[in-house]
Amino acid sequence: MARHLITSALPYINGIKHLGNMVGSMLPADVYSRYLRQRGHDVLYICATDEHGTPAELAAKEQGLPVDVFCAQAHDAQKAVYDGFALAFDYFGRSSSEQNVEITQHFARRLNENGFIEERAIRQVYSPADGRFLPDRYVEGTCPHCGYDKARGDQCENCTRVLDPTDLINPRSAISGSTDLEVRETKHLFLLQSKLQHEVEAWVARHEDDWPQLASSIARKWLNEGLHDRAITRDLDWGVPVPADTWPELAAEGKVFYVWFDAPIEYIGATKEWADLDPANRDWKSWWYDVDADVRYTEFMAKDNVPFHTVMFPATELGVREPWKKVDYVKAFNWLTYYGGKFSTSQKRGVFTDQALEILPADYWRYFLIANAPESDDSSFTWEHFTATVNKDLADTLGNFVNRVLSFSRKRFGDDVPAGGQPGEAETKLGEQIAELLAEYESHMESLQFRKAAAALRALWSAGNSYLEEKAPWLEIKTDKEGAALTLRTAMNLIHLYAVVSEPFIPATSAAMRQAFSLADDTAAWVTAAEARALTAVPAGTPFTVPPVLFAKLTDEDLEAYKERFGGEPEQ
Secondary structure (H helix, E strand, O other): OOEEEEEEOOOEOOOOOEHHHHHHHHHHHHHHHHHHHHOOOEEEEEEEEEOOOHHHHHHHHHHOOOHHHHHHHHHHHHHHHHHHOOOOOOEEEEOOOHHHHHHHHHHHHHHHHOOOEEEEEEEEEEEOOOOEEOOHHHEEEEOOOOOOOOEEOOEOOOOOOEOOHHHOEEEEEOOOOOOOOEEEEEEEEEEOHHHHHHHHHHHHHHHOOOOOHHHHHHHHHHHHHOOOOEEOEEOOOOOOEOOOOOOHHHHHOOOEEOHHHHHHHHHHHHHHHHHHOOOOOOOOHHHHEOOOOOEEEEEEEEHHHHHHHHHHHHHHHHHOOOOEOOOOEEEEEOOEEEOOEEOEOOOOEOOEHHHHHHHOOHHHHHHHHHHOOOOOOOEEEOHHHHHHHHHHHHHHHHHHHHHHHHHHHHHHHOOEOOOOOOOOHHHHHHHHHHHHHHHHHHHHHHOOOHHHHHHHHHHHHHHHHHHHHHHOHHHHHHHOHHHHHHHHHHHHHHHHHHHHHOOOOOHHHHHHHHHOEOOOOOOOOOOOHHHHHHOOOOOOOOEEOOOOOOOOOOOHHHHHHHHHHHOOOOOO
């Protein structure tokens, strides 16, 4: 089977992430990783907290903590939430690791040796009130393109345009709020992306037809506008230090690499972190170095991260002139909105992942988010939509099917799967339908079409309900007890099939469904078409239990309570 390297965009360290972050990178990467593992592939799913840059320093300052202490605590807090969402990372690292420092500095040295880094004197914003140069995110103001008054000096959160601090209207210090700002000269390192333009264009051209239109169009837009040389160092106290053996003057001044230079390298760094835990059995270079034909690399990210992963990081990798693995497929997402307005970590607007887990178990959120993933366009989270989806798909279609089949069978036939007669026309028809829907589900998962995959999974669940309504064992048992037993045994096999194939979406619920049957050797990783047609994985006589209610229906009172807590509309 193929080897699959999977990464999701690194979540910033400055606070618990919202549902938009979850569905825009980590959750779909987890769903895909789980699916590939079930199909027998060798999978390595890597992620990490992005710990450098101004967000970390500002958040630490706000909490009155040293930045390294803040990052360590925030990493653990984020990891706890991701564990709560059952994200099955092979490793969840930290961009402040020694491994990332080592590899980032290596990349910088190689780029410099190859003539792709240049030291330049630039004019930069200086704050007398703070006694320091202000890196881009330390400068806030009004975006000159869209008028958003909380734009940062590197990028506008509202319109996503990349900015320089001097572009901002009415700029102010993010540290002190002072508007008494000056522009002074200082030196920084620049990555000469302009010299790599044609190489990046050729590389993108070889891949863009395979990528989603969202990813390829963003990459092409940047390339059409032309790649500009970009500063890759900052005046910060926290970050990967500029190596003194190559740039002694800048190192003495305390320059560190720009977070967007070292953050993508952390995918490699985190893999080395993983390997260093068990060096006798793990080889990080076998995933990253000189492996183009051996490893398929898929990245997951929201659209604002696409330029860095499709243009800037590939330029870095190309410039080092070493055979580092480059991405094969970029799965890009639009934004999940909150009642039409943006989720925002900085402005604390929308539902955050820790709050979500306080309300309901992870599977409720996992299914809803993937079933409504913002793939072709932005999608809107509303409590009304969430409640309706939970009640219709999870509680009524899946949960009710499991509960009424097992409860009715126990009531009429006891604690073992009943035997019944031989399958008939209805069972043959059902088997063909299930095999067809399973193939559709697999096709959508293989092509990373998550909303379509969720629809196919929902159709699989619905097929069981249709079969049950057609056979009506509660009526059948009055005249044909053996027929009713066959119906229930068939339905129980559907439950087991659902447990196996639903695992990427709802792993905890899948485990509960699977554990309902006391099978002596239940090692099924997936379901073949022949097994789907036969529906014999759970033979007659297998002991079973009735699990607790899988999904509780949400009431009007629940809906009103959620809206009261979080608001029915975003702040304007």
